[in-house]
Amino acid sequence: MLNSTQVSYFTLAAYFDTGVFKYLYFLIILAFYIAIVCSNVFLIVVICMNRSLHEPMYLFLCSLFVNELFGSTGLFPFLLVQILSDIHTVSAPFCFLQIFCLYSYGGIEFLTLAIMSYDRYLAICYPLQYNTRMTPNKIAKLTALIWIYPILINIFIVACLTVPLQLCGNIINKVYCDNYYVVKLACSDTTVNNIFGLCHMFTVIFGLILLILYTYMRILKVCFSGSKQTRRKAVSTCTPHLASLLNFSFGAFFEIVQGRFNMSRVPNMLRIILSLYWLTCQPLFNPVLYGLNMTKIRIICKSLGKRM
Template identity: 65%
Template sequence: MTNSTPFTQFILDAYLDVGLLKYLVFITVMCLYIVIIVSNVLLIVVICVNRSLHEPMYFFLCSLFVNELLGSTAVFPLLLTEILRDIHTIPVSFCFLQIFSIYSYANIELCILAAMSYDRYLSICHPLQYHTNMTSTKVAVLIALTWGFPVVEVGVMVSLSAPLHLCGNVIPKVYCDNYYIVKLACSDITVNNFYGIVYTVIIICSVLSVIIYSYSKILKVCFSGSKQTRHKAVSTCTPHIVSLLNFCFGCCFEIFQSRFNMTYLPTVLRVFLSLYFLTCQPLFSPLIYGLNLTKIRNICKSIFCVNRMFYNLSVSAELGSNRHRWLISASVLCCSVTP
C-alpha cells in the first residue's frame, strides 16, 4: 500500500537525552527483554511437551504467551536501537508495521482474556458438561477467532491510515501510534474517526460483555456453592483477574494519555506508563500463571529439580575423577622416590 505523504520517515520525539546513562538504560531494557523471552518460551514449551497440560485452559494460556512474545518483539528491538541513537527516526513502512503489530497484540490479548473467562465459567458453573461443551474443535475455533477477528480489524484500520496525506512527521512517543498519525493528517479523516469509534465499541463491548457475564455467574456459584467450589474458583480465577486488571490498567492509561492533555506529568513517567502494557504484561503473565497454577508450578519445579540433580551428579563425577587421578599421581610419585 502506497502512502501519499511526502515524508519517508517519522520522528519519535519522546526519547530523552540522558547522556552516558543511555548505556545503563540499554542494558536494563535488554535484560528485561531476555527475561520476557525466556519466561514465555519456557511456559510455552512446558505446556506443549506435557500431555497432562493439554487442556483448554492451558491451550488458551499458550496462545496468550505466544501473543505476548509477538507484542514485546514489536516494540523492544526498535526501543533498544533508538536508545543508543542520537536521531530517533523510523521509516514510514516500518512505522505502520509496528502499529499493526502493537494494535493486534493489544486486541488479541483482550480477546484471549475474554475467552479464558468464558472457559473458567464453563469449568466452574458447568463442571459435569465442561468437556462436552469445551471440545478440542471449539477450543481451536475460539483461538482462531481471538486471533483472526482483531487482525482483520487492525488491518482495515492501518489500510485507512496509510494513504492519508500528512502535514507533519513528528510523533510524541517512543513508538508509532495510529492516533497521532491520524492527528497529523491534512486530508479528510471522517472515515478514520468513524471506523475508530465503531472498532473500539465492538472490541470493548464484546470483551466486557463476555467477562462480566462469566464472572457474574462464577460469583453466583461461589456464594451458593460448596467450599470446594469456592476454592477451585479462587485458585483458577485469581491469576486471570490479576492479569486482566494489570493489562486494562496499562491500556486505560495509554488511551487517556493519547486523548487528553497529560503534559503535567513528568516525561519519564509518561514514557514508562505508555510502555506499561507492552512490557509489564508479557513480564508478569508468566510469573502470575506459573506461580499460581499448581500444575504448571509443579512441572517447573520438577524440571529445575531434575536439572539440579544432573548438575550435582556431573560435579560429583568430576570430583571423583579428579580424586582418582590425584591418588594415581600420588602412588606414582611414592613409587618413584622409594629406593
C-alpha cells in the same frame, strides 16, 4: 500539503538526551526483553511437552504466551536501537508495520483474556458439561478467532484507513509508532477513521467487556452458593486471570488517557513509562502470575528443577 506516500520517515519526539545513562537504560530494557523471552518460551515448551496440560485452559495460556512474545518483539528490539541512537527517526513503512504489530498484540491479548473468562465460566458453572461444551473443535475455532480477527482488522486499519491519509507533519510525540498519533497528523478528513473507531469500540470492545463481566458475575454467584471446594477451585484458577485482566486494563486505560488528554504537566519520563506499561507489564508478569498460581504448571516446573 504532504501525503502519506511523501512522508518517508517519522520523528519520535518523546526521546530526550540521557547522556551516559542511555547505556544503563539499554541494559535495563535488554534485561526485560531477555526475561520476557526466556520465561514465555519456557512456559510454552512446558505446556506443549506435557500431555497433562493439553486442556483448554492451558492451551489458551499457551496462545497468550505466544502473543506476549509477538508483542514484545514488536517493541523491544526497536526500543534498544532507539535508545543508543542519536537521531530518533523511523521509516514510514516500518512505522506502519510497528503500528500493525502493537495493535494486533493488544487485540489478541484482550480477546484471549475474554475467551479465557468464558472458559473459566464453563468450567466452574457447568463442570459436568464442560468437556462436551469445550470440545477440541471449539477450542481450535476460538484460537483461530483470537488470532485471525485482530490481525485482519488491523491490516484494514493500517492499510485502508491510516496509510492513505494526507499528513501535514511527521513528528510523533512517543517512543514508538502509534496509530492515534499518526491520525492526529492528518490534514485530510478523518471522519471515516473516527466512525470506524467508535463502531469498533462499541461493538467489539464493549461486547468483550460485557462478556467478561457476565462470566465473573456468574462465577461469583456459584462461589457464594457453592461448597468450599468450588470456591477454592474458582479462586485458584480465576485469581491469576483476573490479575492479568486488571493489569492489562489499567495499562490500556493509561495509554488512552495519555493520548486523549493534555499531559504536558506530567514529567516526560513518567509519560514514557505510562505509554510502555501496557506493552511491557503483561509479557513480564503473566508468566509469573500463571507459573506461580497454576498448580499443575507449578508442580511440573518444580519437577523439572529437581531433574536439572
